[in-house]
Amino acid sequence: MNFFKTFLASLTAIFVTVVFLVIVMFGIIISAVSGAGGKSEVTVADNSILKISLTAPIVENNPSNPDDLPFDFGELFPGGPSMSKLGLYQIVQSIRKAKDDDRIRGIYLTPGFGVQTGFSSLRTIHEALAEFKASGKFIYAYAEVYTEKTLYLASLADVVLMPETGFVEFNGLTSTPMYYKGLFEKLGLEPVIYKVGTHKSAVEPYIRKDMSEQNRQQVSEFLGTIWKAYSEDMANARGGEPSEYDNIANDLVIGDGSQAKHAGLVDELGYEEAAFTYMRDKLDLDEEKELKFITFKKYLKTPDLNKKSAKDRVAVIFAEGQITSGKSQDGSMGSETIIKAMRKARKDKNVKAVVLRVNSPGGSALASEMMTQELMLLKAEKPVICSMGDVAASGGYYIAAKCDKIYAEENTITGSIGIFGMSMYTGDMFEDKLGLTFDHVETHEHADFGNPNFKYTDVEDAMMQEMINRGYSNFLKVVQEGRSAFFADSAAVDQVAQGRVWSGAKAKELKLVDEIGGLDEAIAAAAEAANLDGYRMNLLPKPKSPMDQMIESLGVVQASSHPLREEIKMLEKIKRTIPQNGIYMMMPYTFDIK
Numbered sequence: 001m002n003f004f005k006t007f008l009a010s011l012t013a014i015f016v017t018v019v020f021l022v023i024v025m026f027g028i029i030i031s032a033v034s035g036a037g038g039k040s041e042v043t044v045a046d047n048s049i050l051k052i053s054l055t056a057p058i059v060e061n062n063p064s065n066p067d068d069l070p071f072d073f074g075e076l077f078p079g080g081p082s083m084s085k086l087g088l089y090q091i092v093q094s095i096r097k098a099k100d101d102d103r104i105r106g107i108y109l110t111p112g113f114g115v116q117t118g119f120s121s122l123r124t125i126h127e128a129l130a131e132f133k134a135s136g137k138f139i140y141a142y143a144e145v146y147t148e149k150t151l152y153l154a155s156l157a158d159v160v161l162m163p164e165t166g167f168v169e170f171n172g173l174t175s176t177p178m179y180y181k182g183l184f185e186k187l188g189l190e191p192v193i194y195k196v197g198t199h200k201s202a203v204e205p206y207i208r209k210d211m212s213e214q215n216r217q218q219v220s221e222f223l224g225t226i227w228k229a230y231s232e233d234m235a236n237a238r239g240g241e242p243s244e245y246d247n248i249a250n251d252l253v254i255g256d257g258s259q260a261k262h263a264g265l266v267d268e269l270g271y272e273e274a275a276f277t278y279m280r281d282k283l284d285l286d287e288e289k290e291l292k293f294i295t296f297k298k299y300l301k302t303p304d305l306n307k308k309s310a311k312d313r314v315a316v317i318f319a320e321g322q323i324t325s326g327k328s329q330d331g332s333m334g335s336e337t338i339i340k341a342m343r344k345a346r347k348d349k350n351v352k353a354v355v356l357r358v359n360s361p362g363g364s365a366l367a368s369e370m371m372t373q374e375l376m377l378l379k380a381e382k383p384v385i386c387s388m389g390d391v392a393a394s395g396g397y398y399i400a401a402k403c404d405k406i407y408a409e410e411n412t413i414t415g416s417i418g419i420f421g422m423s424m425y426t427g428d429m430f431e432d433k434l435g436l437t438f439d440h441v442e443t444h445e446h447a448d449f450g451n452p453n454f455k456y457t458d459v460e461d462a463m464m465q466e467m468i469n470r471g472y473s474n475f476l477k478v479v480q481e482g483r484s485a486f487f488a489d490s491a492a493v494d495q496v497a498q499g500r501v502w503s504g505a506k507a508k509e510l511k512l513v514d515e516i517g518g519l520d521e522a523i524a525a526a527a528e529a530a531n532l533d534g535y536r537m538n539l540l541p542k543p544k545s546p547m548d549q550m551i552e553s554l555g556v557v558q559a560s561s562h563p564l565r566e567e568i569k570m571l572e573k574i575k576r577t578i579p580q581n582g583i584y585m586m587m588p589y590t591f592d593i594k
Helices: 002-036 088-099 119-134 148-154 181-187 201-207 213-238 242-250 257-262 272-282 335-347 365-379 427-434 458-482 490-494 504-509 519-529 546-552 554-560 565-577
Strands: 048-053 104-110 138-142 159-162 167-170 190-196 253-255 292-295 313-320 322-324 332-334 351-360 362-364 384-393 405-408 413-415 419-425 501-503 536-540 582-586
Touching (some): 048 088, 104 119, 148 167, 190 458, 201 419, 213 504, 313 335, 322 365, 362 365, 384 519, 413 504, 419 458
Parallel strands (some): 048 292, 322 332, 322 362, 351 384
Antiparallel strands (some): 413 501
């Protein structure tokens, strides 16, 4: 039976691959033909409504339009990867463009089951929606399922609707990290950890089965800051006091639409047609008249009515994902890619100032250092302002520290100034689980250093810890040099370092951040520093096209057809989270706050 399962799975993977290649070739031909005939321009009819559906993952920058492809891979192969990633920058710009577009009368917001981004990014969208509503245009929101994130975006709507048979969950925020010590024990693996910092909890998942008290304290503090900003924004948008949302969360509002309405989280119960009726009334349309929706994806293609023609430019370099050496991949920030973007901005005479947009939990210490060295060359020629996104911690803070000015949101997660090294002793696993043993002959005493099948000697252990200590000292020095106006020496930085994680609001108090603000404020500061009256934006590095993303996803599609696809996804997540041998400036884990 297992043979036939494996055979069928392999056959399916081969079939999927062949079909994929055929469709890719078909897509290339279609693209070539349509390109030869000229690119059609999307027009916006009068009395249009911008429909924004935020059901796809939101990344910092993604100007590519998935509608340029003849299909969505995720729809073609259920369980396969979707190419429909949305760019936070593009979402905000489209909302602002619609605010000034007389053809757009309002927004229809359908956040769907869940919004896949952090709370800092959510607040950026929330602020753009608030500006749109302040212009006098309407916003209506409808969803079958609401959670804290989707209710937050919908809170600015004139009317928030859901069906009575829908589902709502409003019970506060939580962070639930995964710990690997038990797994390592079962496998016979022994992680060897070297660290500096009383709060450098990045190593905890490898050596503990639960949170330390220090880590529990810092997670509790920044979760509290995120909730404070959340409840204040909800109260400002829907009325009442922030404490009322604490009461609602404590009452465990989980249920259908009637419970959501009773709690004051939604305004009306009804199906989507009820939302259409509201919008028809707002536009004075008869019942039989069709509403004119234009999707967010299509609206991206429309020309910007207020596009600036200035020659000078402010470059925004998006540094997003776990820090690695090499080129950026999906979910990672490759130092080679970011360095290339920095050099391009430095050598472009039209670029007068740069904003480094950091959304990263950190990663490789070496890659962080390489990017920082390139940043110093850029900073010597042009103003460089940092804008922190959802997370800018550890290595993410390292590359931000020497910018001329640092902006963060109140609910940004930052700090984690610390360093750790890790290796894995595998000898017991091979001997106890597999019956394999190793022996060795060496020309010198430490020739086998780094071999995971042999434990480090006391001398090697001491050398590794000394290397980590030097790395931490260098981290403190980088921060002190970048923030010399606030920290007299490395010892002063050490008082707020030790691997401790802070919210953006607390980081400002501690002088790790200069101002509370988003990307817009950072761009304005960069333009001011370069004495620019008019300017255009230059977004770097250039994201991969949807077709390139599809080609890269071939292996993912094969995995998605495997009978153990869910297990494979979990193993991939663990693989990304558990570092290989080396030295890291990294957060304890990827915070998934729900």
